[in-house]
Every structure is written in structure tokens, then in C-alpha cells.
Amino acid sequence: MPENLHEMNSKELLKQVKKIIPPLLEKFHKGQQGRVAVIGGCEDYTGAPFFSANASALLGADLSHVICEPQAAQVIKTYSPNLMVHPYMRQSNHADSDHNSGDIIKRVSEMLDRLHAIVIGPGLGRDKLMQESARGILEEAKKRGMGVVLDADGLFMIQNNPDIVHGYTKAVLTPNVMEFARLCNTQGIDPKAGDPAGVCQKLAESFGGVTVIQKGPKDYISNGKQTIVCDVPGGLKRSGGQGDTLTGTLVTMLAWTKAYKEMLWEHDNSLSDSELIALSAYGAAAITRTCSRLAFEKKGRALQALDLSTEVPTAFEMLFEDKAAQKL
Ligand SMILES: NC(=O)C1=CN([C@@H]2O[C@H](COP(=O)(O)OP(=O)(O)OC[C@H]3O[C@@H](n4cnc5c(N)ncnc54)[C@H](O)[C@@H]3O)[C@@H](O)[C@H]2O)[C@@H](O)CC1
Ligand SMILES: Nc1ncnc2c1ncn2[C@@H]1O[C@H](COP(=O)(O)OP(=O)(O)OP(=O)(O)O)[C@@H](O)[C@H]1O
Numbered sequence: 001m002p003e004n005l006h007e008m009n010s011k012e013l014l015k016q017v018k019k020i021i022p023p024l025l026e027k028f029h030k031g032q033q034g035r036v037a038v039i040g041g042c043e044d045y046t047g048a049p050f051f052s053a054n055a056s057a058l059l060g061a062d063l064s065h066v067i068c069e070p071q072a073a074q075v076i077k078t079y080s081p082n083l084m085v086h087p088y089m090r091q092s093n094h095a096d097s098d099h100n101s102g103d104i105i106k107r108v109s110e111m112l113d114r115l116h117a118i119v120i121g122p123g124l125g126r127d128k129l130m131q132e133s134a135r136g137i138l139e140e141a142k143k144r145g146m147g148v149v150l151d152a153d154g155l156f157m158i159q160n161n162p163d164i165v166h167g168y169t170k171a172v173l174t175p176n177v178m179e180f181a182r183l184c185n186t187q188g189i190d191p192k193a194g195d196p197a198g199v200c201q202k203l204a205e206s207f208g209g210v211t212v213i214q215k216g217p218k219d220y221i222s223n224g225k226q227t228i229v230c231d232v233p234g235g236l237k238r239s240g241g242q243g244d245t246l247t248g249t250l251v252t253m254l255a256w257t258k259a260y261k262e263m264l265w266e267h268d269n270s271l272s273d274s275e276l277i278a279l280s281a282y283g284a285a286a287i288t289r290t291c292s293r294l295a296f297e298k299k300g301r302a303l304q305a306l307d308l309s310t311e312v313p314t315a316f317e318m319l320f321e322d323k324a325a326q327k328l
């Protein structure tokens with residue numbers, strides 16, 4: 001039983017992450033290895049929800065959905081027939097009398113019953129009705145005890161309503177440097193005071209034990225009590241949309257923790273709830289950084305977001321299949 005994840009090196013942590021990855025067995029049916037959704041995608045942003053859902057599928061979720069604005073839905077459907085894209089969200093300028101936040105939340109909630117974990121935020125935008133609907137969907141996900149990843153405009157929502165996530169330990173916040181500073185300001189924490197791991201821990205603690213992944217040269221992962229650091233090498237190009245590979249791989253890992261707890265396959269059941277979340281976060285961070293390194297080796301300065309998610313299968317193989325350890 002790993003009691004001190006923060007004392008482990010990357011090889012030991014990856015070995016623990018491996019315990020959450022379900023084997024591929026003949027007896028499984030469609031859906032058991034992960035049913036996930038990304039809530040996001042509006043008139044302005046169609047790439048972010050696609051990259052996220054695409055990464056979730058490439059890591060191994062059986063069913064990856066996007067729940068977005070109709071204008072975004074039409075576009076995302078043309079990117080890939082693999083994803084299921086539902087035009088249930090509305091931004092204020094497209095809403096008619098049938099589309100108040102209550103109706104939208106109700107419609108999406110009916111889907112939540114069939115899902116294991118969700119991401120809220122990629123390409124969601126900051127429109128009032130989109131934000132209000134996302135907030136209600138988060139409340140519904142909490143009622144169902146679902147794993148929830150909050151990123152991008154989902155973090156904007158948290159920054160404006162910190163109480164809605166406070167104490168919900170199945171939430172994972174994935175701020176970049178700017179978002180981290182804004183969340184710190186909301187919570188009255190100086191983002192520059194003290195060592196970065198300590199500040200990240202303080203932020204997670206101030207939110208009542210949610211998990212924070214602070215993205216940067218190293219990723220700091222904290223639940224307010226314990227902080228682990230992912231310094232698996234990444235690439236050197238910071239084009240937009242790389243964070244979406246993190247949220248997509250993370251939501252699949254969170255879906256797998258549910259399968260782990262339900263003993264979908266035979267294992268020693270040694271990981272606690274908080275360890276499952278911390279290891280999901282570490283696994284997704286390690287995969288994303290490895291994708292970034294592999295894509296950067298090929299594309300250099302021209303690297304784009306899609307180049308990253310394309311590397312998910314190779315990164316997974318390098319980190320978690322037998323050849324893994326030597327290649328780190
Ligand atoms: N291809 C796509 O569809 C993409 C969509 N994205 C979406 O775009 C939306 C906005 O997210 P962003 O991360 O771009 O958010 P912002 O528009 O807040 O920030 C963009 C960048 O601007 C700079 N910045 C922001 N605030 C600043 C400040 N106060 N002072 C100085 N510099 C500042 C930072 O470099 C920051 O990374 C989200 O919905 C996100 O998911 C992005 O993920 C990028 C890719
Ligand atoms: N300086 C860095 N060195 C190595 N990896 C980094 C560095 N900065 C960020 N990363 C990695 O890049 C990925 C995306 O982080 P980034 O800070 O670009 O997120 P973001 O700004 O939210 O991205 P997006 O444009 O998708 O919204 C993360 O996996 C993070 O670990």
C-alpha cells in the first residue's frame with residue numbers, strides 16, 4: 001500500500017499508475033472501460049473540446065462525448081466521426097424561450113447518469129448562459145459523485161464561484177500559469193510566496209481538498225495534504241491547445257478509477273480514493289508531457305495541438321508497457 005506517493009520517484013509512481021489501467025479482456029463489453037464527456041465548445045472555440053475528447057478516446061475510453069453549442073457541434077462532427085457530439089448547450093445570443101439554463105442542465109443531467117467522468121471548460125467560453133449551465137452541470141455531477149476535471153473557462157467559473165467546488169474531492173483543477181495566479185488571488189494566496197509545491201498545496205487546501213495540477217516546467221499535483229511533482233520531460237513549444245490533451249487523458253484515467261473500485265478486473269485493491277485521484281493526475285501529466293516531447297522531436301517550432309494528441313498511443317506504450325522504464 002503506497003502511503004507516501006510524494007516520496008516516490010517517477011518510475012515508482014508510474015508503476016502505481018499502472019495498477020489503475022484496466023487490462024483488455026474478452027469478457028468486457030462496450031462502455032466498461034470508460035464513458036466520458038467534455039462539456040465545452042462554443043461559437044468561438046471548436047478545437048479545445050475536440051482535442052480533449054480525442055485524447056480521451058486515444059487513451060482508451062470506450063465512449064467519448066462532447067456536449068456543446070449547436071454551432072460548435074456541426075464543426076466538431078466534421079473533425080471526427082469517432083466522437084459523439086451533442087448540441088445541448090446554448091450561448092445567450094442563440095437561446096430562444098426553450099433554452100433557459102434549467103432546461104439545459106436537465107437535458108445534460110440525463111446523460112450524466114450514463115457517464116463515469118466529465119471535463120468542464122475546454123472552449124466553453126464566458127457567455128453568461130454557458131457559464132450558468134456549466135455551473136448547474138457541475139452541481140449535478142457532484143450529486144452523482146462523478147470525477148470532474150475543471151479547465152480553461154471552467155476555471156473562470158470557479159474563480160467567480162469558488163464555493164461550488166469547495167470540498168469536492170473528486171474535482172481536479174488544471175490551471176496554467178495565468179489561471180493558477182487568478183485562482184490564488186480568489187483565495188487570498190500570494191502565488192509567488194514560497195516554494196511552488198507549497199503554494200500549490202495551499203491552493204488545494206484552500207479549496208477544501210480538491211486536486212490541483214499546476215501546469216508548467218514541472219507539474220505540481222496536490223490535494224492539500226500531499227503534493228507530488230511530475231517532471232517527466234516535455235517539449236519546448238508552447239502552442240495553444242496542449243492543455244486539452246491533459247484534460248482528455250485525465251478524464252479517462254478518472255473513469256478507470258471507477259472501474260478499479262468496482263473490481264472490473266482482478267487486482268489487490270490497495271489504492272485509496274485519494275491515491276486513485278493523485279495517480280490519475282500524475283499518469284495524465286506524464287502522458288501529456290511525453291506526448292509533447294515526442295511531438296516536439298518531430299515538429300519542432302511548427303508543433304500544433306493535434307500533434308500532441310496523435311502521440312497519446314505511443315506515449316502510453318512508452319510509459320506503461322514493458323519497454324517503458326528504460327525510455328524515460
Ligand atoms: N484551438 C482551440 O480551440 C483552443 C481553444 N482554447 C480555448 O480558449 C479559451 C480561452 O482560454 P485561454 O487559455 O486562451 O485563456 P485566456 O484568453 O485568458 O489567455 C490566453 C493567454 O493570454 C495571456 N494572458 C491571459 N491573461 C493575461 C493577463 N492578464 N496578462 C497578460 N497575459 C495574459 C496568457 O499567455 C494566456 O495563456 C478556452 O475556452 C480554451 O479552452 C485554448 O485552449 C487554445 C486552443
Ligand atoms: N515550461 C514547460 N516545460 C515543459 N512542459 C510544460 C511547460 N509549460 C507547460 N508545459 C506542459 O504543457 C502542457 C500544457 O500546459 P500549458 O501551460 O500550455 O496549458 P494551457 O495554457 O492551459 O494550454 P491550452 O492552450 O490548451 O489552454 C502541460 O502538460 C504542461 O505540463
Ligand SMILES: [Mg+2]
Nearest residue numbers: 151152176243
Ligand atoms: Mg488551458
